[in-house]
Amino acid sequence: MITLLATGGTIAARRSARGLTVGAAGAELLERARTVWPLEVDVVVRDVEGVDSSALTVPRVLRLVRTVREALVTSDGVVVTHGTDTMEETAFLLALGHDTERAVTLTGSQRPFDDAAPDGPRNLAAALAWAASPTSRGTGVTIAFADAVLPAIGTHKAKSLGLEAFAAPTRGPLGHVDETGVRRHARPELPAPILPMDAVDLPRVTVVPQYLGADAAAVEAAVRDGAEGLVVAGFGAGNTTPPVTAVLVELLGAGLPVVVTSRTGSGAVAGLYAGGGADLAAAGAVMAGDLSHWQARLLLAAVLARGREGWAGRVRDWLGAAGATP
Numbered sequence: 083m084i085t086l087l088a089t090g091g092t093i094a095a096r097r098s099a100r101g102l103t104v105g106a107a108g109a110e111l112l113e114r115a116r117t118v119w120p121l122e123v124d125v126v127v128r129d130v131e132g133v134d135s136s137a138l139t140v141p142r143v144l145r146l147v148r149t150v151r152e153a154l155v156t157s158d159g160v161v162v163t164h165g166t167d168t169m170e171e172t173a174f175l176l177a178l179g180h181d182t183e184r185a186v187t188l189t190g191s192q193r194p195f196d197d198a199a200p201d202g203p204r205n206l207a208a209a210l211a212w213a214a215s216p217t218s219r220g221t222g223v224t225i226a227f228a229d230a231v232l233p234a235i236g237t238h239k240a241k242s243l244g245l246e247a248f249a250a251p252t253r254g255p256l257g258h259v260d261e262t263g264v265r266r267h268a269r270p271e272l273p274a275p276i277l278p279m280d281a282v283d284l285p286r287v288t289v290v291p292q293y294l295g296a297d298a299a300a301v302e303a304a305v306r307d308g309a310e311g312l313v314v315a316g317f318g319a320g321n322t323t324p325p326v327t328a329v330l331v332e333l334l335g336a337g338l339p340v341v342v343t344s345r346t347g348s349g350a351v352a353g354l355y356a357g358g359g360a361d362l363a364a365a366g367a368v369m370a371g372d373l374s375h376w377q378a379r380l381l382l383a384a385v386l387a388r389g390r391e392g393w394a395g396r397v398r399d400w401l402g403a404a405g406a407t408p
């Protein structure tokens with residue numbers, strides 16, 4: 083038996099005078115998905131949220147993580163329908179808490195429920211087939227979209243409207259689901275769970291972007307606003323402007339956790355450049371491998387939920403176990 087948890091998103095949205103509005107229930111989504119392929123599996127449906135994913139928050143997603151965990155006790159796998167805008171973040175939080183062989187697969191759509199040529203039914207049919215298949219055992223949390231199955235870790239939404247909405251640039255799909263059935267090509271690295279299951283929220287971690295001539299103001303404002311850690315969306319291989327480098331080195335010296343990502347959207351970061359990334363690495367910043375800013379933010383927040391002590395080692399260990407860094 084598979085549990086289908088419906089949370090909203092475009093897959094459940096209809097056109098209205100106000101714009102796309104979530105309204106279709108999980109049972110309606112399932113009914114459409116069953117017209118794509120014969121799904122020889124029992125599915126229990128629960129509507130747990132009914133929102134555009136831009137309206138979700140960390141506390142709400144932490145609640146969903148616990149709901150998924152409970153469902154996994156009695157199900158062979160869990161499928162979550164979800165808006166695509168924040169799907170990579172919900173998938174990542176689920177991955178941070180995942181500790182079973184059973185598959186958890188998220189899916190959604192780019193086109194609404196009432197579109198003349200919707201992509202939702204096929205995406206959901208594929209997600210259900212993947213989660214129900216013995217092939218998906220041990221593949222952790224995944225995103226099934228446009229016939230591909232991508233690992234939660236390292237995946238981001240790469241297209242605003244295109245149907246192949248998600249990409250895992252340095253990892254690629256783990257498998258495909260199409261007319262030939264369910265195929266797995268790879269097994270992902272699955273780090274041990276680090277998300278505290280009793281957490282109702284996570285410490286504030288702020289993403290600070292780098293751009294031509296960026297000064298220290300955004301970093302200083304983030305700290306003033308109570309950030310307990312920072313993710314710097316750096317240039318290229320993890321570089322920062324001279325004033326941002328200077329303020330971050332000072333904050334690292336005072337004990338503030340800083341993680342560095344790349345605004346390129348593909349590839350790993352390394353502290354290569356004097357006056358930029360090399361100075362940050364020397365001061366104790368952690369390079370986030372191929373994680374997006376948004377996933378790195380959740381990783382650091384989950385680590386800080388257990389306190390600041392030893393944060394860098396715990397982030398590095400997780401990144402290594404996830405195959406994000408060597």
Ligand SMILES: NC(=O)C[C@H](N)C(=O)O
Binds near residue numbers: 092133135166
């Ligand atoms: N395609 C989508 O699902 C986008 C929608 N705004 C959402 O994230 O809920």
